[in-house]
Amino acid sequence: MQDAASLDSLLKASLENFKDPDSGRPLSKTGQVSDWSITDGHVACKLSLTSHSKPIAQETADAFRDFLQAQSESIRGVTVTLGTQHRPTPAIGQIGLKAKSVIAVGAGKGGVGKSTLAASLAITLEKLGSRVGLMDADVYGPSVPHLLGLSGRPEIVDGKIKPIMSETMPVMSMGFLLEKDQAVVWRGPMLHGSIQQFLRDTAWGELDYLIIDMPPGTGDVALTLSQMLPLAGAVIVCTPQEVALLDAGKAIAMFEKTKVPLLGIVENMSGFLCPDNGKTYDIFGRGGARDKADSIGVPFLGDVPIYMQLRSESDEGRLREALNDPVASKPFEHIARALVRSLADRASQQSQIAALPVL
Numbered sequence: 001m002q003d004a005a006s007l008d009s010l011l012k013a014s015l016e017n018f019k020d021p022d023s024g025r026p027l028s029k030t031g032q033v034s035d036w037s038i039t040d041g042h043v044a045c046k047l048s049l050t051s052h053s054k055p056i057a058q059e060t061a062d063a064f065r066d067f068l069q070a071q072s073e074s075i076r077g078v079t080v081t082l083g084t085q086h087r088p089t090p091a092i093g094q095i096g097l098k099a100k101s102v103i104a105v106g107a108g109k110g111g112v113g114k115s116t117l118a119a120s121l122a123i124t125l126e127k128l129g130s131r132v133g134l135m136d137a138d139v140y141g142p143s144v145p146h147l148l149g150l151s152g153r154p155e156i157v158d159g160k161i162k163p164i165m166s167e168t169m170p171v172m173s174m175g176f177l178l179e180k181d182q183a184v185v186w187r188g189p190m191l192h193g194s195i196q197q198f199l200r201d202t203a204w205g206e207l208d209y210l211i212i213d214m215p216p217g218t219g220d221v222a223l224t225l226s227q228m229l230p231l232a233g234a235v236i237v238c239t240p241q242e243v244a245l246l247d248a249g250k251a252i253a254m255f256e257k258t259k260v261p262l263l264g265i266v267e268n269m270s271g272f273l274c275p276d277n278g279k280t281y282d283i284f285g286r287g288g289a290r291d292k293a294d295s296i297g298v299p300f301l302g303d304v305p306i307y308m309q310l311r312s313e314s315d316e317g318r319l320r321e322a323l324n325d326p327v328a329s330k331p332f333e334h335i336a337r338a339l340v341r342s343l344a345d346r347a348s349q350q351s352q353i354a355a356l357p358v359l
Protein backbone atom coordinates (compact mmCIF):
# COMPACT_ATOMS: atom_id res chain seq x y z
CA MET A 1 0.00 0.00 0.00
CA GLN A 2 1.44 3.33 -1.10
CA ASP A 3 1.19 6.24 1.31
CA ALA A 4 -0.87 9.27 0.36
CA ALA A 5 2.14 11.50 -0.32
CA SER A 6 3.80 9.14 -2.80
CA LEU A 7 0.44 8.38 -4.43
CA ASP A 8 -0.13 12.10 -4.74
CA SER A 9 3.16 12.69 -6.54
CA LEU A 10 2.69 9.59 -8.72
CA LEU A 11 -0.72 10.80 -9.85
CA LYS A 12 0.41 14.36 -10.43
CA ALA A 13 3.32 13.09 -12.56
CA SER A 14 0.88 10.93 -14.57
CA LEU A 15 -0.95 14.06 -15.75
CA GLU A 16 1.83 14.37 -18.31
CA ASN A 17 0.23 11.42 -20.12
CA PHE A 18 -3.40 12.52 -20.34
CA LYS A 19 -4.35 15.16 -22.87
CA ASP A 20 -6.82 17.99 -22.86
CA PRO A 21 -9.15 17.14 -25.80
CA ASP A 22 -9.37 20.81 -26.84
CA SER A 23 -5.70 21.82 -27.08
CA GLY A 24 -4.14 18.35 -27.21
CA ARG A 25 -1.72 19.44 -24.46
CA PRO A 26 -0.99 17.32 -21.39
CA LEU A 27 -3.15 18.11 -18.34
CA SER A 28 0.07 18.74 -16.39
CA LYS A 29 0.47 21.92 -18.42
CA THR A 30 -3.07 23.25 -18.68
CA GLY A 31 -4.16 23.75 -15.07
CA GLN A 32 -7.40 21.84 -15.63
CA VAL A 33 -7.15 19.45 -12.68
CA SER A 34 -7.91 20.85 -9.24
CA ASP A 35 -9.40 19.99 -5.85
CA TRP A 36 -7.22 16.90 -5.30
CA SER A 37 -7.86 14.78 -2.31
CA ILE A 38 -6.64 11.32 -1.38
CA THR A 39 -8.34 9.71 1.57
CA ASP A 40 -7.81 6.04 2.46
CA GLY A 41 -6.85 5.22 -1.11
CA HIS A 42 -9.83 7.12 -2.53
CA VAL A 43 -8.86 9.78 -5.02
CA ALA A 44 -11.12 12.70 -5.86
CA CYS A 45 -10.46 15.59 -8.20
CA LYS A 46 -12.10 18.05 -10.51
CA LEU A 47 -11.45 18.11 -14.26
CA SER A 48 -12.36 21.43 -15.90
CA LEU A 49 -12.87 21.20 -19.66
CA THR A 50 -13.48 24.01 -22.15
CA SER A 51 -16.89 24.53 -23.74
CA HIS A 52 -15.27 23.33 -27.01
CA SER A 53 -14.91 19.90 -25.39
CA LYS A 54 -18.31 19.87 -23.68
CA PRO A 55 -19.90 17.38 -26.11
CA ILE A 56 -17.35 14.77 -25.00
CA ALA A 57 -16.94 15.98 -21.41
CA GLN A 58 -18.51 12.99 -19.68
CA GLU A 59 -16.63 10.37 -21.69
CA THR A 60 -13.38 12.31 -21.12
CA ALA A 61 -14.03 12.40 -17.37
CA ASP A 62 -14.74 8.64 -17.42
CA ALA A 63 -11.56 7.95 -19.37
CA PHE A 64 -9.60 10.16 -16.95
CA ARG A 65 -11.04 8.30 -13.98
CA ASP A 66 -10.01 4.93 -15.49
CA PHE A 67 -6.61 6.36 -16.35
CA LEU A 68 -6.00 7.48 -12.75
CA GLN A 69 -7.32 4.22 -11.37
CA ALA A 70 -4.82 2.29 -13.51
CA GLN A 71 -1.82 4.19 -12.10
CA SER A 72 -1.52 2.20 -8.90
CA GLU A 73 -2.97 -0.89 -7.28
CA SER A 74 -3.20 1.08 -4.05
CA ILE A 75 -6.04 3.19 -5.43
CA ARG A 76 -9.37 1.94 -4.10
CA GLY A 77 -11.56 4.32 -6.05
CA VAL A 78 -11.53 7.48 -8.12
CA THR A 79 -14.16 10.20 -8.37
CA VAL A 80 -13.79 12.82 -11.10
CA THR A 81 -16.20 15.74 -11.06
CA LEU A 82 -16.55 17.96 -14.10
CA GLY A 83 -15.99 21.70 -14.17
CA THR A 84 -15.58 24.33 -16.86
CA GLN A 85 -12.40 26.06 -17.85
CA HIS A 86 -12.88 29.39 -19.60
CA ARG A 87 -10.25 29.96 -22.22
CA PRO A 88 -10.38 33.05 -24.41
CA THR A 89 -10.66 32.34 -28.14
CA PRO A 90 -8.05 34.29 -30.07
CA ALA A 91 -9.19 36.17 -33.16
CA ILE A 92 -8.23 34.64 -36.52
CA GLY A 93 -5.68 36.92 -38.27
CA GLN A 94 -7.00 39.59 -40.60
CA ILE A 95 -10.56 38.29 -40.41
CA GLY A 96 -10.88 38.93 -36.68
CA LEU A 97 -13.35 36.06 -36.28
CA LYS A 98 -13.26 34.50 -32.83
CA ALA A 99 -14.10 30.89 -33.57
CA LYS A 100 -11.98 28.00 -32.34
CA SER A 101 -13.01 25.49 -35.02
CA VAL A 102 -14.46 26.51 -38.35
CA ILE A 103 -16.00 23.48 -40.01
CA ALA A 104 -17.32 23.21 -43.57
CA VAL A 105 -20.08 20.72 -44.35
CA GLY A 106 -19.84 19.76 -48.01
CA ALA A 107 -20.72 17.12 -50.57
CA GLY A 108 -19.90 16.30 -54.16
CA LYS A 109 -23.48 16.80 -55.29
CA GLY A 110 -26.73 18.51 -54.47
CA GLY A 111 -29.61 17.29 -52.38
CA VAL A 112 -27.75 14.80 -50.17
CA GLY A 113 -28.56 16.66 -46.95
CA LYS A 114 -25.69 19.10 -46.43
CA SER A 115 -27.91 21.87 -45.11
CA THR A 116 -29.91 19.50 -42.92
CA LEU A 117 -26.71 18.06 -41.47
CA ALA A 118 -24.97 21.44 -41.05
CA ALA A 119 -27.94 22.96 -39.22
CA SER A 120 -28.63 19.84 -37.13
CA LEU A 121 -24.98 19.53 -36.20
CA ALA A 122 -24.86 23.18 -35.14
CA ILE A 123 -28.02 22.83 -33.03
CA THR A 124 -26.74 19.58 -31.49
CA LEU A 125 -23.28 20.91 -30.62
CA GLU A 126 -24.96 23.83 -28.91
CA LYS A 127 -27.33 21.54 -27.07
CA LEU A 128 -24.32 19.53 -25.87
CA GLY A 129 -22.82 22.66 -24.30
CA SER A 130 -20.66 24.43 -26.90
CA ARG A 131 -20.93 27.94 -28.32
CA VAL A 132 -21.93 27.62 -31.94
CA GLY A 133 -22.66 29.81 -34.96
CA LEU A 134 -24.14 28.67 -38.27
CA MET A 135 -23.12 30.25 -41.56
CA ASP A 136 -24.92 29.46 -44.78
CA ALA A 137 -22.30 29.76 -47.52
CA ASP A 138 -24.75 28.56 -50.14
CA VAL A 139 -25.12 31.99 -51.71
CA TYR A 140 -26.75 30.42 -54.79
CA GLY A 141 -29.60 28.69 -52.98
CA PRO A 142 -29.55 29.56 -49.28
CA SER A 143 -31.78 27.15 -47.36
CA VAL A 144 -30.74 27.57 -43.72
CA PRO A 145 -33.26 30.38 -42.95
CA HIS A 146 -36.04 28.17 -44.31
CA LEU A 147 -34.97 25.09 -42.32
CA LEU A 148 -34.89 27.05 -39.08
CA GLY A 149 -37.94 29.20 -39.80
CA LEU A 150 -35.88 32.39 -39.63
CA SER A 151 -36.55 35.64 -41.41
CA GLY A 152 -35.74 39.29 -41.04
CA ARG A 153 -32.98 41.53 -42.16
CA PRO A 154 -29.77 41.74 -40.16
CA GLU A 155 -29.18 45.21 -38.70
CA ILE A 156 -25.86 46.97 -38.77
CA VAL A 157 -24.74 47.85 -35.25
CA ASP A 158 -21.41 49.62 -34.62
CA GLY A 159 -20.31 48.79 -38.15
CA LYS A 160 -20.97 45.06 -37.70
CA ILE A 161 -23.74 42.91 -39.16
CA LYS A 162 -25.91 41.54 -36.37
CA PRO A 163 -26.68 37.91 -37.17
CA ILE A 164 -30.23 36.59 -36.92
CA MET A 165 -30.65 34.44 -33.81
CA SER A 166 -32.11 30.95 -33.78
CA GLU A 167 -32.80 30.96 -30.05
CA THR A 168 -29.24 31.49 -28.69
CA MET A 169 -27.42 30.53 -31.90
CA PRO A 170 -26.28 33.25 -34.33
CA VAL A 171 -27.05 32.50 -37.98
CA MET A 172 -25.96 34.30 -41.12
CA SER A 173 -27.23 33.61 -44.62
CA MET A 174 -27.54 35.31 -47.98
CA GLY A 175 -31.21 34.41 -47.58
CA PHE A 176 -31.55 37.28 -45.08
CA LEU A 177 -30.18 39.77 -47.57
CA LEU A 178 -32.05 38.84 -50.75
CA GLU A 179 -35.64 39.60 -51.58
CA LYS A 180 -37.77 36.47 -51.71
CA ASP A 181 -37.22 34.50 -54.96
CA GLN A 182 -34.59 36.98 -56.10
CA ALA A 183 -31.99 35.30 -58.29
CA VAL A 184 -28.39 36.39 -58.14
CA VAL A 185 -25.75 35.95 -60.76
CA TRP A 186 -22.55 35.72 -58.84
CA ARG A 187 -19.28 36.89 -60.21
CA GLY A 188 -16.04 35.80 -58.56
CA PRO A 189 -15.23 39.04 -56.66
CA MET A 190 -18.82 39.38 -55.40
CA LEU A 191 -18.75 35.87 -54.07
CA HIS A 192 -15.45 36.53 -52.36
CA GLY A 193 -16.82 39.80 -50.93
CA SER A 194 -19.97 38.29 -49.48
CA ILE A 195 -18.17 35.35 -47.86
CA GLN A 196 -15.68 37.83 -46.43
CA GLN A 197 -18.50 39.95 -45.02
CA PHE A 198 -20.11 36.92 -43.44
CA LEU A 199 -16.86 36.02 -41.72
CA ARG A 200 -15.26 39.37 -40.98
CA ASP A 201 -18.10 41.84 -40.60
CA THR A 202 -20.62 39.74 -38.69
CA ALA A 203 -20.86 40.08 -34.92
CA TRP A 204 -20.58 36.36 -34.20
CA GLY A 205 -19.33 36.81 -30.65
CA GLU A 206 -16.96 34.19 -29.30
CA LEU A 207 -17.57 30.73 -30.72
CA ASP A 208 -16.27 27.23 -30.21
CA TYR A 209 -17.64 26.10 -33.57
CA LEU A 210 -18.66 27.95 -36.68
CA ILE A 211 -20.46 25.45 -38.88
CA ILE A 212 -20.56 26.35 -42.57
CA ASP A 213 -23.17 24.95 -44.91
CA MET A 214 -21.46 24.68 -48.30
CA PRO A 215 -23.14 25.02 -51.69
CA PRO A 216 -23.27 21.89 -53.87
CA GLY A 217 -20.51 20.87 -56.22
CA THR A 218 -18.11 23.47 -57.46
CA GLY A 219 -15.08 24.42 -55.42
CA ASP A 220 -15.13 28.23 -55.65
CA VAL A 221 -16.61 28.80 -52.20
CA ALA A 222 -14.28 26.18 -50.69
CA LEU A 223 -11.34 27.93 -52.28
CA THR A 224 -12.48 31.37 -51.10
CA LEU A 225 -12.94 30.09 -47.55
CA SER A 226 -9.63 28.31 -47.42
CA GLN A 227 -7.85 31.46 -48.59
CA MET A 228 -9.51 33.57 -45.92
CA LEU A 229 -8.98 31.53 -42.81
CA PRO A 230 -7.59 28.24 -41.54
CA LEU A 231 -10.52 25.82 -41.53
CA ALA A 232 -10.40 23.19 -38.81
CA GLY A 233 -11.65 20.88 -41.52
CA ALA A 234 -14.50 19.55 -43.60
CA VAL A 235 -17.25 17.02 -43.02
CA ILE A 236 -18.36 15.23 -46.19
CA VAL A 237 -21.97 14.08 -46.52
CA CYS A 238 -22.94 11.33 -48.89
CA THR A 239 -25.81 8.94 -49.46
CA PRO A 240 -25.41 5.19 -49.77
CA GLN A 241 -25.80 4.99 -53.53
CA GLU A 242 -22.63 4.21 -55.43
CA VAL A 243 -23.10 7.29 -57.62
CA ALA A 244 -23.21 9.56 -54.61
CA LEU A 245 -20.09 7.88 -53.34
CA LEU A 246 -18.26 8.65 -56.54
CA ASP A 247 -19.47 12.21 -56.08
CA ALA A 248 -18.21 12.15 -52.51
CA GLY A 249 -14.82 11.37 -54.02
CA LYS A 250 -15.09 14.66 -55.92
CA ALA A 251 -15.77 16.58 -52.71
CA ILE A 252 -12.86 14.86 -51.00
CA ALA A 253 -10.56 15.83 -53.88
CA MET A 254 -11.89 19.41 -53.78
CA PHE A 255 -11.08 19.85 -50.08
CA GLU A 256 -7.74 18.12 -50.48
CA LYS A 257 -6.80 20.47 -53.31
CA THR A 258 -7.56 23.46 -51.08
CA LYS A 259 -5.59 21.80 -48.22
CA VAL A 260 -8.63 21.58 -45.96
CA PRO A 261 -8.28 18.58 -43.62
CA LEU A 262 -11.03 15.96 -43.74
CA LEU A 263 -12.59 15.52 -40.31
CA GLY A 264 -14.92 12.75 -41.33
CA ILE A 265 -17.64 11.32 -43.53
CA VAL A 266 -21.35 11.02 -42.72
CA GLU A 267 -23.78 8.70 -44.50
CA ASN A 268 -27.16 10.40 -44.82
CA MET A 269 -30.41 8.76 -45.89
CA SER A 270 -28.87 5.54 -44.70
CA GLY A 271 -31.90 3.27 -44.57
CA PHE A 272 -35.49 4.28 -43.96
CA LEU A 273 -36.71 4.64 -40.41
CA CYS A 274 -40.31 3.45 -40.55
CA PRO A 275 -42.52 5.54 -38.28
CA ASP A 276 -45.04 2.69 -37.97
CA ASN A 277 -42.75 0.15 -36.35
CA GLY A 278 -39.49 2.00 -35.59
CA LYS A 279 -37.53 -0.42 -37.79
CA THR A 280 -34.91 0.72 -40.28
CA TYR A 281 -35.07 -0.63 -43.85
CA ASP A 282 -31.99 -0.46 -46.08
CA ILE A 283 -33.52 0.78 -49.31
CA PHE A 284 -30.37 1.85 -51.10
CA GLY A 285 -28.01 -0.39 -49.16
CA ARG A 286 -25.78 1.05 -46.49
CA GLY A 287 -22.27 1.08 -45.18
CA GLY A 288 -20.68 2.38 -48.39
CA ALA A 289 -19.59 5.60 -46.73
CA ARG A 290 -17.95 3.69 -43.88
CA ASP A 291 -15.97 1.59 -46.39
CA LYS A 292 -15.00 4.73 -48.28
CA ALA A 293 -13.89 6.44 -45.06
CA ASP A 294 -11.85 3.38 -44.04
CA SER A 295 -10.23 3.14 -47.45
CA ILE A 296 -8.96 6.73 -47.36
CA GLY A 297 -8.14 6.73 -43.64
CA VAL A 298 -10.73 9.34 -42.60
CA PRO A 299 -13.02 8.89 -39.57
CA PHE A 300 -16.54 7.67 -40.28
CA LEU A 301 -18.68 9.93 -38.10
CA GLY A 302 -21.98 8.10 -38.31
CA ASP A 303 -25.14 7.68 -40.31
CA VAL A 304 -28.58 9.28 -40.39
CA PRO A 305 -31.58 7.29 -41.62
CA ILE A 306 -34.32 8.76 -43.79
CA TYR A 307 -36.70 10.05 -41.22
CA MET A 308 -39.96 11.40 -42.62
CA GLN A 309 -40.61 13.75 -39.75
CA LEU A 310 -37.22 15.38 -40.22
CA ARG A 311 -38.13 16.26 -43.79
CA SER A 312 -41.68 17.40 -43.12
CA GLU A 313 -40.80 19.49 -40.07
CA SER A 314 -37.75 21.09 -41.68
CA ASP A 315 -39.85 21.94 -44.73
CA GLU A 316 -42.02 23.91 -42.32
CA GLY A 317 -39.06 25.65 -40.73
CA ARG A 318 -39.16 23.47 -37.65
CA LEU A 319 -35.88 21.55 -37.83
CA ARG A 320 -35.04 22.62 -34.28
CA GLU A 321 -38.36 21.27 -33.04
CA ALA A 322 -37.89 18.04 -35.02
CA LEU A 323 -34.63 17.52 -33.13
CA ASN A 324 -36.46 17.62 -29.82
CA ASP A 325 -37.58 14.10 -30.66
CA PRO A 326 -34.93 11.77 -29.22
CA VAL A 327 -35.28 9.36 -32.16
CA ALA A 328 -34.41 12.13 -34.61
CA SER A 329 -31.68 13.71 -32.49
CA LYS A 330 -29.80 10.52 -31.57
CA PRO A 331 -27.86 10.09 -34.83
CA PHE A 332 -26.85 13.75 -34.81
CA GLU A 333 -25.61 13.52 -31.21
CA HIS A 334 -23.54 10.52 -32.21
CA ILE A 335 -22.10 12.44 -35.18
CA ALA A 336 -21.46 15.61 -33.13
CA ARG A 337 -19.48 13.65 -30.53
CA ALA A 338 -17.55 11.76 -33.20
CA LEU A 339 -16.66 15.08 -34.81
CA VAL A 340 -15.38 16.56 -31.54
CA ARG A 341 -13.36 13.37 -31.00
CA SER A 342 -11.91 13.68 -34.50
CA LEU A 343 -10.84 17.25 -33.69
CA ALA A 344 -9.38 16.12 -30.35
CA ASP A 345 -7.30 13.47 -32.14
CA ARG A 346 -5.98 16.07 -34.55
CA ALA A 347 -5.19 18.48 -31.71
CA SER A 348 -3.30 15.75 -29.90
CA GLN A 349 -1.27 14.85 -33.02
CA GLN A 350 -0.50 18.49 -33.70
CA SER A 351 0.64 19.25 -30.17
CA GLN A 352 2.85 16.16 -30.33
CA ILE A 353 4.45 17.49 -33.50
CA ALA A 354 4.83 20.95 -31.92
CA ALA A 355 6.51 19.39 -28.87
CA LEU A 356 9.17 17.58 -30.95
CA PRO A 357 12.63 18.91 -30.24
CA VAL A 358 14.04 21.07 -33.00
CA LEU A 359 17.17 19.32 -34.29
Ligand SMILES: Nc1ncnc2c1ncn2[C@@H]1O[C@H](COP(=O)(O)OP(=O)(O)OP(=O)(O)O)[C@@H](O)[C@H]1O
Binds near residue numbers: 114117
Ligand atom coordinates in the same frame (compact mmCIF):
# COMPACT_ATOMS: atom_id res chain seq x y z
N1 LIG B 1 -32.10 12.07 -43.06
C1 LIG B 1 -33.10 12.64 -43.73
N2 LIG B 1 -34.38 12.17 -43.61
C2 LIG B 1 -35.38 12.73 -44.29
N3 LIG B 1 -35.25 13.75 -45.13
C3 LIG B 1 -34.01 14.27 -45.28
C4 LIG B 1 -32.87 13.75 -44.59
N4 LIG B 1 -31.80 14.48 -44.96
C5 LIG B 1 -32.24 15.41 -45.82
N5 LIG B 1 -33.55 15.28 -46.05
C6 LIG B 1 -34.41 16.07 -46.94
O1 LIG B 1 -33.80 16.04 -48.23
C7 LIG B 1 -33.92 17.29 -48.88
C8 LIG B 1 -32.53 17.82 -49.24
O2 LIG B 1 -31.82 18.08 -48.06
P1 LIG B 1 -30.85 19.34 -47.92
O3 LIG B 1 -31.49 20.56 -48.41
O4 LIG B 1 -30.33 19.31 -46.53
O5 LIG B 1 -29.71 18.87 -48.94
P2 LIG B 1 -28.52 19.73 -49.55
O6 LIG B 1 -27.43 18.75 -49.84
O7 LIG B 1 -28.19 20.87 -48.67
O8 LIG B 1 -29.15 20.27 -50.89
P3 LIG B 1 -28.57 21.42 -51.86
O9 LIG B 1 -27.51 20.76 -52.66
O10 LIG B 1 -29.76 21.82 -52.66
O11 LIG B 1 -28.03 22.51 -51.00
C9 LIG B 1 -34.68 18.21 -47.91
O12 LIG B 1 -36.04 18.17 -48.25
C10 LIG B 1 -34.46 17.53 -46.56
O13 LIG B 1 -35.52 17.78 -45.66
Ligand SMILES: [Mg+2]
Binds near residue numbers: 114115116214215
Ligand atom coordinates in the same frame (compact mmCIF):
# COMPACT_ATOMS: atom_id res chain seq x y z
MG1 LIG C 1 -28.08 22.94 -49.07
